[in-house]
Amino acid sequence: MGYTMGLNLLLLVAMVATNILSLYHLSSTLQSKPPLPPPVPDHLLHQLTTIRATINHLTRLHPPPSSTPKQPSTIPSDLLLYTHISTIASACHNYPDLLHKYMNYTPLKSCPLDSDVAESLMLRGCHPLPRRRCFVKTVSKIPNSLPVSPFGGLQDNAVLWNVYKCKSFGCLSPFLGFDMKREKDQLMGYKTDLDLPIQQLLQVAKSHGVVLRLGLDIGGGTGTFAAHMKLHNVTIVTTTMNLGAPYNEAVALRGLVPLHVPLQQRLPVFDGVLDLVRCGHAVNRWIPVAAMEFLLFDVDRVLRGGGFLWLDHFFSKAADLEKVFTPLIGKLGYKKVKWAVGNKMDSSGVKNGEVYLTALLQKPVSK
Template sequence: MGFTMGLNLLLLVAMVATNILSLYHLSSTLQSTKSPVSQPVPDHLIRQLQTIRATINHLTRLHPTAAASASKTKLSIPSDLVLYSQFSPIASSCHTNPELLHKFMNYTPFSSCPSDSDLAEALILRGCHPLPRRRCFAKTPQKPSSSLPQNPFASSLPESNIIWEKYSCKGLGCLNRLNPNLGFDPSHEITKFMTFKTELDLPIPQLLQIAKAANSVLRLGLDIGGGTATFAARMKLYNVTMVTTTMNLGAPYNEVAALRGLVPLHVPLQQRLPIFDGVMDLVRCGHAVNRWIPVKSMEFLFYDLDRVLRVGGYLWFDHFFSKGVDLDKLYSPLITKLGYRKVKWATASKTDSGGLKNGEVYLTALLQKPVPS
């Protein structure tokens, strides 16, 4: 309480001083209109004004509720949030969601963390990423299984290794009944990426043959929005190491990917990939990369994908969908601007109810990053 009152008093004094200096500046300006010679504001007053403004900005960044209206309910600042802010940077979007941020950081240090994975994901999706670190122990399953499958397409996964309390479904069977295409049914997943049905398909054996014919080795790859990491699972059987970006969004995608012996990256699409420049042989963009992403955000994403790809690496848009007119006017020029060599470029109408209603089309494109000129 004393800390908050002292902070409010400091802010009040700072704002009063700012107003006095602003009035001085205004009066000097008005007088200068009557005089042929303008009277500049003294340098020391300008420096004081800048210092006061910088102090207010700094304090409101660290303590966003202190600058709130007096009529609004004040939030107590979690002590670990103040401590963490003193030595580590926090993304600006964290400060624009103070209630969620304070709730996330309001925990008891050195004890068990709250069961708030949904809160963490809500912050991540709002751009608060990476999240502030916490000094607590993440919750673990009560009775985890010690037997983990070596085969990523094993017929069953140890569900006891998943904490289900935050999900509406309490088991993989429930998720499979809800929608077998979600990626939680190994018997359904085992056929994916292996067959050729339409021109939009690019089976993995064909992808590997294309790379081999071009004397381009595939060893490391990134799958954007890969769900339960089925593509990474299949590539693992060909000795290609893939990491998969995935969000949970109501189901344990990250947990299941890890249970399959694969690496999930819990990162949103709007943030810079935590991967160094020019180290990936392959980047695949699945259904997560589609027309719902704003065009400018998509442009930044594409150039970040270019950043992590090595020269000669492949960028694969797998069933990218958009309105037909937008594909011609927006997305094709956006992709072409990268200057990649087109290895495969196939389009077809999207024939489900939403696709027919909105005049949507699919694009499958395999592009190779060229040697810089």
């Protein structure tokens, strides 16, 4: 029995000693620092960052299903739709081939003659365009003199004609706004109720106690409205695009300011600083209704209280004018100073049952 007790005591001492050694080894393992992992290469870090950003973006677009019932959205669906149409140049990623073509240049060298590519991107919602580090080509000889009058002749040698089919202003149709003799008579006469001559506009403004100083002509072509208003000491800035012809160059050659922005672009003007905004033929029924609504409310943003919105020969189908565009314009709550509707008598107008609307609307001083 004494032998058994001694053996048990020996086993107990061995077990205690084993536990003590195990605890010591575990303690020393926890206190020792693990070896540092090898450094991650930069290209892998970049890829991981890109993957993480993509996952976060997809998560925002398609959030995971929730166990709680989804509440109905209070944001109108058309507003949600339009945020994907022309928000802060996000549409650039939808046209990688065009974007690659536009950005395929040699830094610190001459830019390619690709204004057509730039406008293709802009009209698809990719605006503002990415900046580039290249030198834009300009005319080699500066004209000795420019016309004093905004209705003087346009000089061919002041334009790079490489990107256009025509190689001179004389080649372009006079109905596009490049014939200065013809443009001098535009907006001056009164033939129907659809016309609003410059003198009548000035008289209406005076009778309403509005001083016209600054304005914007949206889709103003070669700047004829701005040219007429310049003669009355009113500064008008013109938005225009070079769709197959040098519209921006023509505006500049007339001593006026062109803004190269598409219709869906937020107007690059501060809030409430303009006395007048004119919408020319570029603003018509071909603009999606949602885009038209945002355009009108952006016009309201830049107009000061008491300022005028002039819809000049806006055309649409007669039924759409009554059911769609008149209620849309009515959302602004502007006073109707002039509202005239007439049939559009060209072949397209007769075929599609289109009408013209000329409206002069005044923004309330306060809302």
